[in-house]
Amino acid sequence: MTKPLVFAIPKGRILKEALPMLEAAGIIPESAFLDKESRLLRFKTNRPDVEIIRVRAFDVATFVAHGAAQMGIVGSDVIEEFSYPELYAPVDLNIGHCRLSIAEPKRLAQDDDPREWSHVRVATKYPHLTHRHFEARGVQAECIKLNGAMEIAPALGLAGRIVDLVSSGRTLEENGLVEVERIMPISARLVVNRAAFKMRAGDIAPLVENFRRLVGVADNVA
């Protein structure tokens, strides 16, 4: 018997939008998955050949890249941060939209010209991506890796600027920050492990096709 396909789903931001999509693609998780009290990490689905794990967004990419999970859903921010060569992102799911941006305190922004930067100190969850972005612009970036609450870093003097996800911009505003540069638009992607994509093409290709069709339909409506 072949082992079930393991599908990795991120906790947090994308989960709510991803679930209906997963169901539409034919994978319905057992009820414990929706139960917030449940301490399970591995869940069964309506399909005996598909299992779901719920992990942190950054770990979705790692599980799938290493082949511990064969498929998953994760934001393009995470994919870009790791740039694992073993990770395929065959479908843009058109959900979880936001952008990755540079923000700084309003006071600083008043007489700051991003074109004149040569060195910046940045607090971020995305040190690699941030480095890459600034390097391509010819700016040396000193990144301080945080795992959350980037917005308070400038006020406490940890770093002058932050690189973080922005959707409505409300969190930034509440913390006295303004967006000064957009790095890239972000959306959630279906990801597949490279080796699994080849070796289990028979199981995986139809699922990828389902997601592709779902997104295609959504495009037409919009």
Next chain:
Amino acid sequence: MTIAHGLLPEGLRDRLPPQAEAASRLLHHVIVAINRHGYERVSPPLAEFEESLLGRLKSARKQDLLRFVDPVSQRSLALRPDITGQIGRIATTRLNHRPRPLRLAYGGTVMKLRATQLRPERELMQAGAELIGNDSVAGVIEILGMAVETLKIAGVEKISIDLTLPDLVEKLAETTLPIEASKRENLFTVLDAKDAGGLAELNATGYRPLLEAAGPFDQAIEKLQPMAEKLGFADRLKALKTIRDSLDESVHVTLDPTERHGFEYQTWIGFSLFGSGILGEIGRGGSYTIIHQDKREEQAVGFSLYIDPLVDSGLGQKKSRKLFLPLGHNPEQARDLRQQGWITIAALDEDDDPVIHQCTDILTSGEIKPL
């Protein structure tokens, strides 16, 4: 700071029993299997002048080499990250005069500059075969068939082959599906990640059918056919079909027209080899160009296998019976038994204990008795 006793540099390790034995057994099986097809073994050195290691292959990269200055000659030397380049050097220098096609086999250690999180070893055992002077469909069939046969001999079950067309995207970008030169690198990166969203951002949705075609061979060909006829690469699909038909039924074949992962120097065809139960790739190969000293180009095709993932998955191990020889045994009888395949452990003193040597049998008064 002192280095803890036994600590090895990142990505390097000691192979112990029984894996060390398994590794040499597998390498031997692989080399012998290749040799039976008329491929003769060559054995280039572990280190070379950096420039000659780089020079012969198109698009080899300096930053992938573990380099150092030779204190004797004061010249830059590098450890080989791959043996294929050295085979190219041999073919264009010392064996330049031999008639083509040239069939060469090799096996040995290579050293990568960087370990990745996914493959933490920097030192790997590579073995393979190169057919130099011919990259025709018949040549590819010979190489691919040999790779499959060799893996089966090594004990790999359920082999999967992913066929790729490494230079297809570049050719299309220059001709029938034009993309401006400045955007091409981005296009390759996006296609490498199978990033459909990224294609849209690049205004390169014309490449989408190529992404979507990737999958089981027959379906992929069917999806690609209309596009191939329109954009003028139908003959390539025909060649792929001939190659597919040459492989035995038990081999699972997929096709991925945009895959370029590590196929930077391959030309019209590339392939990756996978085995069930083994994480990641176990071998790869394809057609490529060798550059001669007079800039003349010569076509070649070959494959390499990596022995380490096979060892790590438990292949190559042989349970053998060990025979304890007490003091005073007959040495001639012991020699005969070794020739029959027994592993013998001879007692060094009266108190020697067969159990601590993990012996399975003991020789008592000329008779083999199980322990």
